[in-house]
Amino acid sequence: MGRVIVLGSVNVDLEVRVPHHPKPGEKDIGETLQRFAGGKGANQAVAARAAGAEVYMVGAVGDDDAGRAALNRLYDRGIRLMVDRVSNTPTGHALITTDGGSNAIVVVPGANAHLGARVLDPIKGLGPGDLLLTQLETPVEQVSQAVRQAAQNGVRIMINLAPYAELPDDVVRLADPLVVPQAHASQFEARGVRPRSMVTLFGKTGVAWGDEIVNGEIVPESQVVDTLGASDALVGTMAAAIVAGKSHTDAIRDGLAAAAENVRHFGAHRYARIS
Numbered sequence: 001m002g003r004v005i006v007l008g009s010v011n012v013d014l015e016v017r018v019p020h021h022p023k024p025g026e027k028d029i030g031e032t033l034q035r036f037a038g039g040k041g042a043n044q045a046v047a048a049r050a051a052g053a054e055v056y057m058v059g060a061v062g063d064d065d066a067g068r069a070a071l072n073r074l075y076d077r078g079i080r081l082m083v084d085r086v087s088n089t090p091t092g093h094a095l096i097t098t099d100g101g102s103n104a105i106v107v108v109p110g111a112n113a114h115l116g117a118r119v120l121d122p123i124k125g126l127g128p129g130d131l132l133l134t135q136l137e138t139p140v141e142q143v144s145q146a147v148r149q150a151a152q153n154g155v156r157i158m159i160n161l162a163p164y165a166e167l168p169d170d171v172v173r174l175a176d177p178l179v180v181p182q183a184h185a186s187q188f189e190a191r192g193v194r195p196r197s198m199v200t201l202f203g204k205t206g207v208a209w210g211d212e213i214v215n216g217e218i219v220p221e222s223q224v225v226d227t228l229g230a231s232d233a234l235v236g237t238m239a240a241a242i243v244a245g246k247s248h249t250d251a252i253r254d255g256l257a258a259a260a261e262n263v264r265h266f267g268a269h270r271y272a273r274i275s
Helices: 040-050 065-076 110-114 140-152 169-174 182-189 230-243 248-262
Strands: 003-007 011-017 032-038 054-062 080-086 092-098 103-108 131-134 156-160 175-181 198-201 206-209 212-215
Touching (some): 003 040, 003 140, 003 230, 040 054, 040 065, 040 131, 092 110, 140 156, 140 169, 156 230, 175 230, 182 198, 198 230, 212 248, 230 248
Parallel strands (some): 156 175
Antiparallel strands (some): 198 206, 206 212
């Protein structure tokens, strides 16, 4: 069984529960303030590890208490850390308001914006059977270089096109799959560049991998606690299924089940609260 190498963001999430999202110029009173380990990269690494994969986390944090706390959470879950500590730069943060059913998020990249030039070099023996999973909360230039480097070693590439950004054509063509939220699918398809395969996320209703569509579990509204990180749970779990050799259908089903479980708990992944 191959490894999942996750290149991506490591953040601290500051999550405020609100009765409704404030409009511009409006002041609202938050009900709770909680501090979680987060970042799309770290979230997906945790999900892949929970699904049984050997996982390497590649990224950057600040040399601060927030970074140390986030790394401790990853280490405690058995994730191998290839994470730089950047001096005089804070760990990335996400400022989140949630009403339970939806979230509004502002990401402050911090150390995530300071990845080195060849971030995959410390990982020995990269090759066929391994999978590089990346997202776009880290610089496009570093993501692109890592994808090219991994592909040269026969590593399978999985790119989560979120938050949406324009990747070079050659990088897009290496993705197998490229994971695109439905909200950005038409924008991406207008470019006319095709990955090796494409996964489209339809939120709580399901996932399509090419022409294959699998419906998701509809979690009763009364059981939905927090939707933050649900798509990360899905993507990371799918990555683990891919390296385990599962079919497209089974990979999607595993991912959808992980997402359904994720929304029943606070935080981007379970037990990620930072005191």
